[in-house]
Amino acid sequence: MSLDRIVGQERAKAQISAWFASQRLPHAVLITGQEGVGKRRLALELAKAINCRQMPGVGCDSCSSCTKAESLSHPNIHILLPLPTGSSRSGSDAEQFAALRETALDYLAGGSTSRSGSNLPKDHILLLQREMSFAPTEAPKRVAVIFAADCMQKAGANSLLKILEEPPRHAVFLLVSSAPDRLLPTVVSRCQRLPLRPLRAEEIRAQLMEQGLAPERAELASRLAVGNRLPPANVGGEEFDAMRELVERFIDSALSGAEEEYWALLEALGGRPDKQRMEGFLGLCSAYLRDIFLIGLQRVSQVANTDREPRLKNWSERIDPRRLDGVAESLDAAFESQRHNVSPQLLLADIWHQVRRSGSVNA
Template sequence: MTEVTLPEPDRVEGAPHPRETEHLYGQGAAEAAFLEAYATGRLHHGWLLTGPRGVGKATLAWRIARFLLATPPDAVGGLFGDPAPAPVTLDIPPDHPTARRMRAGAEPGLFVLRRGPNDKGDRLSAEIRVDEVRKLKSFLHLSSADGGRRVVIVDAADELNIAAANALLKLLEEPPEGATLLLVAHQPSRLLPTIRSRCRELRLAPLGSEELAQALASAGAEGDASRLSVLSAGSAGEAVRLVNQGGLDAYQEIVVLFASLPRLDRPAALKLAESAAQRGGAETRLDLLIALMDLFLARLARAGVTGIAGPEAAPGEAALLARLSPHPAAARAWADLHQTLGARARHGRAVNLDPAALLLDMIFRIDQTAGALALR
């Protein structure tokens, strides 16, 4: 039987893995908070790295792990017993032995807890299961004899199932000596309250357009950083995905199509819908268009509430949002439609509804709402 090579669950497609990323942009406050705790001897055994998906939580976890494993635990004194200077950065030279071993996946002091294969071994499991946590327990037990630091990265902690979460909780309640656990969490509210209470939180913020441009350049992705910043909500991971999938052009198509409302350009609507049903990457295209339409509706609702239509995610978008959602009553209508279409899209994907039909249904309902608002 041919062995199946599974993708890494903690890698953004088209971007370097966090272990290969040397620089972290826009998260200086989180790094400084960790370094201050380290320098003052208040290094907590459990750290919860939170914030929107794709803003650098995993990259920070790998930077912290690299720093801890490359820094001798007893390096606390300087010449003649004077205190050593407090570290001002998590940077470790890329040619450092620890950095090289981590890039190769061969660092004995590091364990990465993430989703493993399903029972058949042909796909990744949808969650982190308790068997993976048992491997972590074995790692901590076997490596304890070596002394020194050990670091565990959990990516992502909100993917733990109940049994796995309870098993991890026991490790947090009785942390092994010299072990530091770094939990990446996109939705920390999904974690057990007892897990959250036993960790110190480091919250990462969305990136500004300049920081996003730096992160994109570092990942080898090119695109309009100001527009990508709006569409991705400051998430470098989401921005890379949009670049790789042609998200900027797709959103521009949506804006141009809906500029015809409340008299929908039906041939253009059919063309856009049929693009999601073409062979080769159709599922990815459908998911992209659904996500972008969902975002467009959310921006319509927000524009009507706040009276602010910018900044633009596509040329002409601000004027379109202001015209279609000029007041709070319109905002409520768009918000209701946003919720309704979101549920219909999830149901349509679950029952494998024809992609073109699913998108056309969404477009026609948006057209109907625009027409009803125009008559008020």
């Protein structure tokens, strides 16, 4: 892929072109936008475009610089991303970067970093600082890409701030964040913002099909992402199918008041599911409840889980739509609370009881 093949984001791409055309590439760029809009890909493509030999500013995707960048083995492109606390960070600088490269390859392929208990440690920022101070070896610039930059703790952020205050002439820092309000304001003020906007359904579909997803999956993903809170990247493999089954059993068990089933589900979800998993579960729950509501209003064309229509009809007949507000409220509260490490069991129990209440009228 290259910058010009990124789906959507015309404004961001125009901004990048303007930087290159005027030869005024900022030394620090903050790429923001919701989960799933393509920030990771854009950051990597920008890093590539900065160093491409054939088509600087766009990226040719075939020169040796682009090839190395794609496999994250470019000597002048350095990647940082949050790692679970306690993970080993020993070894020489080169060994540490090699370990990061493996994690980053998985992350760029759509893998997730577990944000809970993860951070961007200060020693990695210092590692980056050392590396960025050297002149680039085979390209015009050294580029640092810092994914999920908001996971930086204060000590790390302060170290980064020092580098951004007096950046080496040949250095470009690309910070990526879906929660820029959690960054130090002094760091943000040193960066040029590059906001990515939410994708439209057809753009999501096109993007996923470009990544090799089957058309019906891409369609489902785009429907779940628009109007719901589910990053489209989550709709893909077996993990998604398993999660979907869990959510369906969750709603079923609540509507039939089957408490043992509820406990079995908690176990299947994992005693203490991480935030990513919880967000996936809650996002799917929201999507299903929205669908139940839409089916009740006969607005079938707006339903996301189109392949589950009979089941949705069945649920809709058993639920009092006036009580769905209570469910929506507890889902909103759960989204907010799980960010603050409230026990997932407590949050799920509340949602389960609200779903049960919404169905109790006809029980």
